Amino acid sequence: MAVTRTFSIIKPDATRRNLTGAVTNMLEKAGLRVVASKRIHMTKEQAEGFYAVHKERPFFGELVDFMISGPVVVQVLEGEDAVARNRKIMGATNPADADQGTIRKELAESIEANTVHGSDSDENAAIEIAYFFDESEIVG
Numbered sequence: 001m002a003v004t005r006t007f008s009i010i011k012p013d014a015t016r017r018n019l020t021g022a023v024t025n026m027l028e029k030a031g032l033r034v035v036a037s038k039r040i041h042m043t044k045e046q047a048e049g050f051y052a053v054h055k056e057r058p059f060f061g062e063l064v065d066f067m068i069s070g071p072v073v074v075q076v077l078e079g080e081d082a083v084a085r086n087r088k089i090m091g092a093t094n095p096a097d098a099d100q101g102t103i104r105k106e107l108a109e110s111i112e113a114n115t116v117h118g119s120d121s122d123e124n125a126a127i128e129i130a131y132f133f134d135e136s137e138i139v140g
Ligand code: RTP
Pocket: 059, 063, 092, 093, 111, 112, 113, 114, 116, 117, 118, 119, 120
């Protein structure tokens, strides 16, 4: 299986609870390597642009407000089949539905404050990585 990249966000509920290390530890134990990382506080425009695919969804406004409610850590992760590997360790969107041992089961607060974002395809991973990182910031 090929080594690929995915994009991850450690969301404001996790930075608020000082869980960035705990989340990163779970990602690393799942076989992912952090090859770029930075802590940022997104602007409203940045968050709206990032979640533009969801702009017709009823939760869009609340999601954007949540994502700008505190700092986040944006990361590029590398590993074998990184997108699927990351989605597996993240667990289901709603922590109530997430499997034991996943980040969302162990750490998330609610369907909105669900601790992590992860790209859902290789195509979106490339788009999302480029939204936050220059290639020169990624060190494999
Ligand atoms: P993500 O994009 O953040 O990795 O999560 P996901 O694929 O599991 O979920 P997605 O359907 O893409 O939704 C994006 C984020 O919107 C929030 N959400 N709120 N209130 C709601 O019903 C609702 N549904 C989704 C979550 O924070 C979800 O991660």
